[in-house]
Amino acid sequence: MQQLEGFGKFLEGLRGKMSLREAAHKSGLSHAYIRDLELERNRSTNEKIKPSPVTLKKLSDAYNFSYTELMEKAGYLEKEEKSESEVEIPFQDVLYIEVSMREITYHTHMSKLNRSVNSLIDFSGFLDKLEEQGFKKMDTDLFVNLQHVQKYAEKEGKLYFDSLGIGKHVVIAAIRQKKYHELIVRSVARNTGMSLGYQFERNSGVETLFPSLKRQI
Structure with a gap:
């Protein structure tokens, strides 16, 4: 399963009006890394990056958003259709x-x-x-x-x-x-x-x- 196109924009939308430093404080991630994830690239090397499941769990807690849904959008889980x-x-x-x-x-x-x-x-x-x-x-x-x-x-x-x-x-x-x-x-x-x-x-x-x-x- 592929990562949702525009996943970085999706993460930025989840953060909303919360500042990068506040998001960093709540998640335990650096504000620079959070911004890199939103841009979907490492600004130092210009390489594409993808958050790990551990990182997604931290963002899920910080943004009060479903971890399962975040994992699906990041391409780690298949979305299950219920019979x-x-x-x-x-x-x-x-x-x-x-x-x-x-x-x-x-x-x-x-x-x-x-x-x-x-x-x-x-x-x-x-x-x-x-x-x-x-x-x-x-x-x-x-x-x-x-x-x-x-x-x-x-x-x-x-x-x-x-x-x-x-x-x-x-x-x-x-x-x-x-x-x-x-x-x-x-x-x-x-x-x-x-x-x-x-x-x-x-x-x-x-x-x-x-x-x-x-x-x-």
């Missing part, structure tokens, strides 16, 4: 995700879908994307979409995706439960339309259909 069976499930439909170094499993209300992890680059980007979409890490290999949690069984450390607590659920790690307890309670209250007071009563083992009346007595 219909490999189209990603919309994150808003996913209840929770289990991950490993080899496989990603999406769980929805009706099904689960496995996807292989093609590379560490893709995997790293995937984990970043989960955080952006509001998933929280609830165990070593478990990420939960708190927008779908309907019931929180605190004593068992279980999160249910239905209000009756009889359907799909996950068990979260104790250390994560402690860290995200208040966030979970607030999320369940928001998802079910119940008041926080009602949720705290349920989580403490006291459940009533008339929480406001109970407070008045």
